[in-house]
Amino acid sequence: xxxxxxxxxxxxxxxxxxxxxxxxxxxxxxxxxxxxxxxxxxxxxxxxxxxxxxxxxxxxxxxxxxxxxxxxxxxxxxxxxxxxxxxxxxxxxxxxxxxxxxxxxxxxxxxxxxxxxxxxxxxxxxxxxxxxxxxxxxxxxxxxxxxxxxxxxxxxxxxxxxxxxxxxxxxxx
Numbered sequence: 001x002x003x004x005x006x007x008x009x010x011x012x013x014x015x016x017x018x019x020x021x022x023x024x025x026x027x028x029x030x031x032x033x034x035x036x037x038x039x040x041x042x043x044x045x046x047x048x049x050x051x052x053x054x055x056x057x058x059x060x061x062x063x064x065x066x067x068x069x070x071x072x073x074x075x076x077x078x079x080x081x082x083x084x085x086x087x088x089x090x091x092x093x094x095x096x097x098x099x100x101x102x103x104x105x106x107x108x109x110x111x112x113x114x115x116x117x118x119x120x121x122x123x124x125x126x127x128x129x130x131x132x133x134x135x136x137x138x139x140x141x142x143x144x145x146x147x148x149x150x151x152x153x154x155x156x157x158x159x160x161x162x163x164x165x166x167x168x169x170x171x172x173x
Contacts, residue, residue, distance in 0.1 A: 006090055010097035014069060014105055015041050021065035029057045050122065059127020062120040066106040070142075073102030077149060084157040096158050100150060107143035111136050 026032035083095030113119040
């Protein structure tokens with residue numbers, strides 16, 4: 001049960017940071033309407049319908065949450081040795097899972113996510129005038145790079161050994 005509690009806590013942290021930053025920036029730009037709770041997570045509801053959104057503010061509302069979670073993931077990665085040596089098993093495992101979710105969640109959201117469920121990419125495309133496929137490609141590269149960082153730099157710190165191809169190093173960094 002404790003294993004699932006720490007995993008659930010890491011997911012909740014990721015979702016609250018990601019959606020919380022969407023909500024905060026929507027409030028700053030007077031676009032916040034509400035938050036909807038779905039079985040799969042939270043969704044910030046904006047005042048302006050998707051078809052009517054234009055302007056750079058949508059790039060910030062959509063993109064800042066992605067950049068923030070990624071930044072926090074890199075910060076946790078930099079302090080992985082400290083997290084790996086914590087006495088509290090719960091906090092040590094929380095550091096491990098939070099690092100994984102924060103480093104992989106939004107690169108997945110902006111690379112593979114648009115193919116499956118849409119996600120934040122629409123606001124980035126509208127707000128910053130960036131080509132959708134170029135953005136997806138860049139974040140797919142970040143996803144692969146972060147996967148490699150996790151395989152080579154995070155898993156060994158936490159004593160995890162695996163032969164699974166998703167978690168084994170592919171490159172020499």
